[in-house]
Amino acid sequence: MFAGRKFAAFLFDMDGTVINSIAAAERVWAQWAHRQGLDVAKFLPTIHGVRAIETIGRLALPGVDPIREADALLKAEAADLDGIHPIAGAVAFLGSLPPERWAIVTSAPRELALLRMKAAGIPVPSVLVAAEDVTFGKPAPDCFRLGAERLGVDARDCLVFEDAPAGIMAAEAAGAAVMVINATHQHALETRHTAIISYDTVSIAVDESGWIALRPERAVEAC
Template sequence: MDGTVLNSIAAAERVWTTWANRHGLDVASFLPTIHGRRARETIAALKLPGIDPIAEAEALLKAEAADLDGIIPIPGAVAFLQSLPPERWAIVTSAPRELALLRIAAAGIPVPAMMVSAEDVTHGKPAPDCFLLAAKRLGVEARDCLVFEDAPAGIAAGEASGAAVMVISATHVHPVVTQHASIATYDALGVATDDNGWIALAQSRAAA
């Protein structure tokens, strides 16, 4: 979701910067680690003494839910999602469901019929559990899915699930070196369904 169909980086980094400063972290080196992972796992990885990752994550959720300024859709994402059959796609996010729905509304993104959020899995990205669960709920095999991702943890999770991966680079400050197909926006991405019911994607020649 974040960085893939909507851009909430400014809001997220405002909240996490305040948190990082309170705990004496180097903000510049810490902020790149927050994207694509559940808050509890980001905090646990720091191994800060006397810190309860779950309690801290709950406090961060409240702060992020209160800061929705500047959340916008990735260019072309709204039209692209609206062009997909509702029962054929899902949002798979490391954000808690409450925050995900708030950000979806703030960005004007269509609410998915299926969503897997932080609460739904024991192991978050880069573990593949979230994508495997989404595929199961959609009634398909993960290997028959295409995962859209922007962050290293999400890309790794998509790879581990066996799905194909498309990298979204709209929010990347630096070029991403990847073996996967990559697009900056959804503006030139078209959708069609073939005779066997498979969804096919195509870029216009101007964007290719």
């Protein structure tokens, strides 16, 4: 697992990576998709890891304003926090990190991100990059580059924790190393990157310069 490598900082996606909000998100999006006459079962897998405005925009639905609809969805998601909980081991793992060496980089709007982190008991980092902070969302690398910049490091020296293909592509494009979190997948995501299903399987060591090494605690699933 990244043998002999140390990282300047860790960058975490939020939904599906440090919290499990799938049930809440899919409840809201399923209602929206039904109103639009979409095939709900086919549509729902496309919402994860991508900003709402881009998910709606690429549908090119006649008479649908992506900005207005994304705003309405934000309000609906902010009102539905039932069943949101942390990924196993995430709270303790984040708490073990030097505060100045990690950030959350999410496709969710800041308001929703803060509500979901509070609901899941996830600590709010000093650096939070949200949907409104970038012009182009994942799979563009802008968000991870911005997260690294705000921490004062280079994205190429970071380890990104992700669960969705769009986020993995964004991390790769930013030049970062990638750890895939399979905690919320019914079937393990096919990836060339190292993958884990729980933060209980990993720990860290911090050197005198503040760089972080990742260590396996138990068996790690490598895909």
